[in-house]
Amino acid sequence: MDKRNIDYKGLEGLYGAAREGSGGICKNECALLEESISASFSMFFGLEGKEKLDGRSQYLLALFYRNCIYLSASYRLMREGMLDPAGNNLRTVFETIIWQYAYLTDDDIYSNYREMAALDDEKLRLIKDGNWSNTKERALENLRRKYSFQKMMKALYSKGHYEKFFYSQYWAFCQKSHSSIFGINHNTPTMGMGTTLDASAGELRGNLSAALYLCAENLICFLNCFSQQLSQERIDSALAMINKINRSIPPSLSLAPDTRALPFQLTFREV
Numbered sequence: 366m367d368k369r370n371i372d373y374k375g376l377e378g379l380y381g382a383a384r385e386g387s388g389g390i391c392k393n394e395c396a397l398l399e400e401s402i403s404a405s406f407s408m409f410f411g412l413e414g415k416e417k418l419d420g421r422s423q424y425l426l427a428l429f430y431r432n433c434i435y436l437s438a439s440y441r442l443m444r445e446g447m448l449d450p451a452g453n454n455l456r457t458v459f460e461t462i463i464w465q466y467a468y469l470t471d472d473d474i475y476s477n478y479r480e481m482a483a484l485d486d487e488k489l490r491l492i493k494d495g496n497w498s499n500t501k502e503r504a505l506e507n508l509r510r511k512y513s514f515q516k517m518m519k520a521l522y523s524k525g526h527y528e529k530f531f532y533s534q535y536w537a538f539c540q541k542s543h544s545s546i547f548g549i550n551h552n553t554p555t556m557g558m559g560t561t562l563d564a565s566a567g568e569l570r571g572n573l574s575a576a577l578y579l580c581a582e583n584l585i586c587f588l589n590c591f592s593q594q595l596s597q598e599r600i601d602s603a604l605a606m607i608n609k610i611n612r613s614i615p616p617s618l619s620l621a622p623d624t625r626a627l628p629f630q631l632t633f634r635e636v
Contacts, residue, residue: 380445387443387446388444395440405436406437436579455538455579465590466620521625581610582620
C-alpha cells in the first residue's frame with residue numbers, strides 16, 4: 366500500500382487491521398469491556414417508569430446514558446488505535462460522574478446547574494439573531510465560576526481523596542485534551558499506520574483498564590441515583606458486574622464521594 370497517496374478506503378483497512386490486532390493482544394480486557402458496556406445500556410433500558418421521574422432524576426438519567434455512549438465510543442476508538450481521542454471521552458465520563466454526585470447530593474449546586482442550563486438554552490436561541498448581550502454572558506460566566514469543577518470536587522471529597530483524584534487520575538485524563546506534548550502518543554497503531562501495535566500494547570491495555578474503571582463507577586453512580594426504582598435482581602446484577610471489573614483492574618479509589626452518605630459506597634482496592 367502506497368501510504369503517500371492513501372485514500373479513505375485504505376485508511377479504513379488500517380483501522381480494521383488495528384482493531385483485529387488489538388482484539389488479539391487484549392482479548393480478556395476487550396471481552397470484559399464489551400460485557401460491561403452492554404450491562405450499562407441494559408440498566409438504562411431496563412429502568413422502569415423513566416417518564417415518571419422528577420426533573421433532577423431525568424437529568425441524572427440522561428447523563429448516565431450519555432456516559433454509556435461515551436464509553437462505547439472510547440472503546441471503538443481504542444480498538445482502532447486512536448487512544449488520544451478515546452482519552453478525551455474518558456475525561457468527559459470522569460467529570461460527568463462527579464458532577465452527577467454533586468447534583469444528586471447538593472441542592473445548591475443542582476440549582477446553579479439548572480440556571481446555567483436555562484441560560485445556555487437562551488444563548489442558543491438569541492445568538493443566532495445577534496441578540497445575546499454581554500450582560501447575559503457575564504451572568505452565565507458568574508454561574509460557571511460559582512461552582513467550578515475544582516471547587517465542587519473539594520466539597521465532595523476529603524483532602525486526601527481530592528488530592529489523589531485531582532493531581533493523579535484527573536491530571537492524566539486531562540493530558541489527552543490539552544495541546545501539549547504530554548497529550549500525544551507516539552506509538553498508537555494509526556499514527557504508526559499499523560506497524561507499531563506490539564509496541565503500544567501496554568498503553569492500549571492501560572486505556573482499556575481506565576475505561577473499565579469508569580464503567581464500574583458509572584454503574585455505581587447509577588445505583589446511587591436509581592436504586593429505589595430497581596428490583597433487587599437488577600441491583601445484584603449491577604453489583605456483580607462492578608465486582609467483576611474491580612477484580613480485573615489495578616487498585617483504584619471509588620469516585621463515590623467520601624463526604625456524602627450514599628446507599629452504595631463500594632470500596633475499590635486502594636491505590
